[in-house]
Amino acid sequence: MSDPLPKRPDIRPGRLPAEALAAGFADLHPPLEKHEALVEADRCYFCYDAPCMNACPTTIDIPLFIREIQAGNPIGAAKTILSANILGGMCARVCPTETLCEEVCVRQVAEGKPVKIGMLQRFATDAMMATGRHPFRRSAPTGRRVAIVGAGPAGLSCAHRLAMLGHDVTIFDAREKAGGLNEYGIAAYKTTDDFAQREVAFLLEIGGIVVETGKALGRDVHIAELRRDFDAVFLGLGLAGVNALGADGEAAGGSHDAVAWIAELRQTGDLAELPVGRRVVVIGGGMTAIDAAVQSKALGAEEVTIAYRRGRDQMKASAYEQEVAVTRGVHLRFNLQPKRILAENGHVVGIEFERTRIEIGRLALTGETVTIEADQVFKAIGQSFSPQGTDGEGAGIALEGGRIRVDSARRTSLDGVWAGGDCISEGEDLTVVAVEDGKIAALDIHAALTAAEKVAAE
Structure with a gap:
């Protein structure tokens, strides 16, 4: 009996003309025009106990930002979004809204057609980025320095919140570009026009954040040295394995x-x-x-x-x-x-x-x-999580289920070290969850540094 399988595998470039490639990698969801956004915003019931807000891992005030769009204030809507989720532009593009906020939308439950929350979020955040202005200002400098390992969603979120609070942040990342999953792991048709890098640049406009690329944990930077040289450390390592x-x-x-x-x-x-x-x-x-x-x-x-x-x-x-x-x-x-x-x-x-x-x-x-x-x-x-670089501190950072064990404030077993994103035991492999991890850790780091400063002053 002859072998039915082909003998000459056919792998080659240039299968399609440029026009077909452009169409295949075009924006999965073209943005809403102004009129479309207003019509969609009008569909929102502005629920008092909004289930959509409860379903959002970053607890964006969804009824408020949609009402702001309805009132003709997309910039205000964007500030509402970004105050809860600084990567709201990317999340509007890649979040599985169909299983989060939109799944529990009252319109979805009653009619099977939810308000297009993700599209409205993109409309607002795109409007903000188009202004060329950053919506937040830094607090007065605290003199405290925080090291962040990993320039993915968790690390960037943590860095931005800490910078807003007046701390100086240095981010180390092993790759050539910041962005992590948003830059390297998401389909090109979901994040067109180099949006991941444009969003990173927008985030860094807060000031007080230095990004050092090509720096890998365990090779170029080490936890012991970071703990010695910085006031706090956050690990947003992702899943390298x-x-x-x-x-x-x-x-x-x-x-x-x-x-x-x-x-x-x-x-x-x-x-x-x-x-x-x-x-x-x-x-x-x-x-x-x-x-x-x-x-x-x-x-x-x-x-x-x-x-x-x-x-x-x-x-x-x-x-x-x-x-x-x-x-x-x-x-x-x-x-x-x-x-x-x-x-x-x-x-x-x-x-x-x-x-x-x-x-x-x-x-x-x-x-x-x-x-x-x-x-x-x-x-x-x-x-899977690769513990390289985290296992040189005596017994190493404690793991759980093959990832870094953290408490509710995202503190690890090592004093002065926090972690978030896909690398932690509770990670859900979602950009929006990683953003929330970074925000939670930043607030706890700030609280810890503030408390230590008060003790030192007494």
Whole structure:
């Protein structure tokens, strides 16, 4: 019996003309025009005990900012948003509003059509950024210095709040650009026109923040030295580790980590130069899987399949994100557990899966296999925390569930060290949650430094 799999994998750049690439990577949600924003704001009931506000991890006063838009004051609305979430512009673009504020909107409950809170938030924050003015001023300098490791959403949020309170902040980040996940890990069609860097520049206008890139914890900076040289330390390290697939043939050519590939795509100067397969398979069920699949299709892949080991209702990606993938031509296949990556001459030609089912509440293998042809495979099965640089302080920083253990104020087990974002045990892998972590930690750091100053003065 002849082997049905292709012998010559087809991965190459330039599958689509420039016009098609531009269309595929255009803004997922074009911004609201002024009239559209006013009409949408009029739909809000301005609930007294607003469920949308309670569902927002950063507790933005949503009824207030929508009323400000309705009154023709988008700049005031933006200040309301940014006072709770300084990365409100990015969150308006990437937050899963369909499972947060908009899911509990009274309009959604009653009519199945929520107020477009995310779009209104973008309308307001874009208006503010267009003015070229920063909405906040620093308090009088305190003379206190805080080190932040990681220039992602948690670190940036923490830095901005501390700077507002008068402290001097230095951010260290291992990469060449600040922004973390917002710069390197989110699909390009969700954050167009270099928005991540424009938002970082906007945030830094508060003053009092220095960013040092190319500085990795454990290599260029060390916790012991930071604790010695600064009054407080915040760790916003993200998740640097990548979970292994655990399938035979995982190292074959054409098999990629989806997170690294998305980062490469986000930094490329010309999308036409980025190679993509004709048949692409993405393994996973979260947002990274959706982003990798949709962008593969936008680059010109003819067949793109997401294979997930459980059922559709158990995917971490929301129903809305699944719909985005399907409408872009991505095939979703469920109850498929990767068994081995098939290779020819050292390169991927397909994947063998074993079908799964749920037995007594647990995932079970059925013994039935299915093969999907592929030139290129992306693994999007989650990331893990890498403790490098955090384990040199005697017993090291205490971990819980493989991530940094913190209390409700985001304090770690080391005195004078706080942490937040995806790297902590309670992290939810959402930009908006990381922003809140940074804000909570900043307020507690400020309280601790203020208390220490009072004690010293007595």
